[in-house]
Amino acid sequence: MDHKEAKNQITRYKRLTELSTRVSSTLDLSSLLFEIVNAAADLCEAEEASILLYDELKGELHFEAATNMDNPLLLGFTVPMSSIAGWIVTNKQPIIIKDAQKDNRHFGNVGKSVNLSIKSLLGVPLLSKDKVIGCLEAINKVTGEFDEDDLEILGALGGQAAVAIENSRLFQQSDLISEFVHELRTPMASLNTAAHLLGRQGITEVQREKFIGMIKSETYRLAELSTSFLDLAKLESGRAQFKAELGALLPILEDCVGVMNNRAAEKNISLTIHVRGELPEITADRDKLKQVFLNLISNAIKYNYDHGQVDIDVSSDDGHIIVSVKDTGPGIPDEARKGLFQKFYRVPGTERLASGTGLGLSIVKRIVEAHKGEIRVESEVGKGATFIVVLPLNKNG
Ligand code: ADP
Numbered sequence: 390m391d392h393k394e395a396k397n398q399i400t401r402y403k404r405l406t407e408l409s410t411r412v413s414s415t416l417d418l419s420s421l422l423f424e425i426v427n428a429a430a431d432l433c434e435a436e437e438a439s440i441l442l443y444d445e446l447k448g449e450l451h452f453e454a455a456t457n458m459d460n461p462l463l464l465g466f467t468v469p470m471s472s473i474a475g476w477i478v479t480n481k482q483p484i485i486i487k488d489a490q491k492d493n494r495h496f497g498n499v500g501k502s503v504n505l506s507i508k509s510l511l512g513v514p515l516l517s518k519d520k521v522i523g524c525l526e527a528i529n530k531v532t533g534e535f536d537e538d539d540l541e542i543l544g545a546l547g548g549q550a551a552v553a554i555e556n557s558r559l560f561q562q563s564d565l566i567s568e569f570v571h572e573l574r575t576p577m578a579s580l581n582t583a584a585h586l587l588g589r590q591g592i593t594e595v596q597r598e599k600f601i602g603m604i605k606s607e608t609y610r611l612a613e614l615s616t617s618f619l620d621l622a623k624l625e626s627g628r629a630q631f632k633a634e635l636g637a638l639l640p641i642l643e644d645c646v647g648v649m650n651n652r653a654a655e656k657n658i659s660l661t662i663h664v665r666g667e668l669p670e671i672t673a674d675r676d677k678l679k680q681v682f683l684n685l686i687s688n689a690i691k692y693n694y695d696h697g698q699v700d701i702d703v704s705s706d707d708g709h710i711i712v713s714v715k716d717t718g719p720g721i722p723d724e725a726r727k728g729l730f731q732k733f734y735r736v737p738g739t740e741r742l743a744s745g746t747g748l749g750l751s752i753v754k755r756i757v758e759a760h761k762g763e764i765r766v767e768s769e770v771g772k773g774a775t776f777i778v779v780l781p782l783n784k785n786g
Contacts, residue, residue, distance in 0.1 A: 401542055405432060409549045418557045418627045422454035425525065425550045430456050432546060433539045435527035437505060440515075441474045442523035442554075444628065450474055450523070453627055457505060465630035472496035473512060477524040483513040483544060485535050511535040513544045515551040522551055561625050568733055569618050572746070576607040576614070583607070610744055617748035620680075621732065624755040631674040631759055633783070638671050638678070638710055639664065642701060645682045649690060657696045660686070665704035672783040677756045682712065684749045685776045689716035691743035692774070708782055715775040718742075720768040729766060730754045 408428035415421040422440050429438035439455035452466040468474055473494045477484055489495040489507045497507070505528070512526040525547045527535065583603040586592070592600075623629045642662055653660040682701075689699040697717040704711050721729065721736055728734040733747040757764045761781050768774040 398538060401432060401538075405542055405545055408432065409546065412546075412549055413553050413556075415553070416557050416560050418554070418561065418625070419454070421553055421557050422627070425546070425553070426454050426456045429525055429527050429543060429546055432542050433511060433527035433535065434531045435511070435535075436529035436531060438525065438527045440523060440525055440550075441468055441478075442515075442627070443478050443521060450478060451628075451630060453523070465627075467630065468496055473510060474524050474526065477512045477514050477526075478521050481514045481516065481521050483540055484511070485540060486510040486512075487534060505529075509535055511539055511543055513540070513547040515547050515554065517551040517555045522554060525550060558626055562622065565618070565622055565625065565732070569614070572614060572733055573611070576610050579607045580604060606744065610746070614746045614748070617746050617752060620752050621748055621755070624752065624759075629677075629759075631677060633672050634675055635670050635672045636675060637668065638673075638712070638780075639668060639703065641675055641679050642682055642703065642712070645679060645686050646701070648683060649686045652687070653690050653699065656690065656693065658690055658693055658699055659697075660690070660699045660701075662701045662703065665702065668703060668705050668710060669782055671710055671780060673760055673780065674756075677759075678780075681753045681756050681778065682714070684753050685714040685778070688749065689714050689718070689774075689776075691745065692716065692739055693718040697773075710780050710782065711777065712780070713775050713777045715773060717773040720770040720772055721766060721774050722768075722770050726766060726768070730764075 405428075408424075408431065412421065412424050412428060415424050426438040426440055429435070437456045440453050441450050442453045443450050448470070450468045450470060450472070452468055470479065471494060473484065473486060473489065473492065473496070476482075476494055486492055487509055489510050495507065507528050509530050510526055510528055511530075512524050514521050515523045515525055525543065527539070527543055530539070583600045587597065587600040587604075620629075639662075646660055646662060649660060686699060686701065693699065693716045698715075699717075700715045702711075702713045702715065719739075719742070725736045729736070730750050730753075732751045734750075735745060735747045739745075754764055757778055757780070760783065763779045764776065766774055766776050
């Protein structure tokens with residue numbers, strides 16, 4: 390190595406230290422992955438970089454972040470284990486490939502979806518305590534070819550990145566788990582009380598029915614809490630997978646209304662969809678969108694008065710579909726609005742109207758944002774609330 394090369398290498402290691410500090414101080418998983426891919430492209434002078442994480446339970450590899458990923462639906466995309474990334478993970482070995490197009494392990498689908506033609510590639514496994522958690526790839530060296538120096542520096546970054554990813558996952562889990570355990574206490578205490586009362590001598594038949602009803606509703610609440618908790622844990626840790634399917638949105642809304650009709654009828658609430666003009670097709674994960682609208686419609690019924698109304702309005706503008714779910718319930722006071730999308734938050738006073746977990750809207754927000762959409766709420770106290778979801782059509786998805 391001549392003097393100039395040595396100096397160059399020192400500059401790169403300095404940059405590595407700088408970038409590693411940034412990476413290790415980021416705890417939010419999606420920001421962290423974004424920091425890592427940017428650092429990888431920067432250090433290796435590559436056009437792009439990407440991260441794939443390995444799901445040990447399923448034995449699958451998922452595409453999780455890339456420098457050029459403006460299509461959020463690629464998140465969680467499954468990449469076959471027979472691909473180059475799969476080879477890196479299976480063999481726990483780094484690899485340098487001069488021309489990916491000539492390599493029969495090359496899996497072109499991800500590159501195609503982001504309009505990237507992959508030529509040269511450098512990949513390293515992400516190892517945390519000897520366990521492989523995924524791989525980090527630098528794609529298309531800007532000038533020349535990837536060499537051993539690039540490999541060494543990407544390997545060093547990969548080592549730091551793997552630890553940071555594991556830390557971020559643990560941090561998120563412990564945060565969510567402690568809140569979850571805290572939330573379990575109320576239904577468990579109610580169950581205990583009901584069981585105790587049920588065991589008392591001389592209770593009337595009416596009281597017995599009441600205590601059994603209490604047990605049923607609290608167990609239902611526990612089940613609901615567990616399902617929502619698992620959904621949210623998956624979304625927060627980046628393990629949720631999103632499919633990109635092109636199709637009409639209206640049938641999804643009609644399905645949701647079909648599911649919710651009985652609940653609305655029990656409270657004599659009218660549930661209507663209004664379609665404004667022609668609606669373009671949208672690329673989205675249909676099951677996840679269904680979860681979004683089921684949640685919003687269910688809330689609009691739950692937090693509504695008997696004989697009220699729920700109106701679902703669908704329209705489109707250039708590049709978006711806009712869905713609003715409007716109810717005639719008590720509405721949401723201004724000061725409660727910022728807490729609304731936080732985990733376990735419930736607007737004071739609404740507990741009397743309906744049981745709930747306070748997790749639904751956090752899940753909704755995560756799903757909408759994974760589609761690069763937005764959600765907001767408008768409300769005038771006493772006149773109901775309107776939740777508005779704006780979804781981009783994701784035409785290139
Ligand atoms: P859950 O309904 O299970 O409690 P969500 O996360 O869906 O959880 O909602 C959080 C809180 O926001 C609810 O507990 C309720 O206080 C409030 N909220 C949600 N939707 C409405 C609505 N349409 N009108 C009034 N308050 C609402």
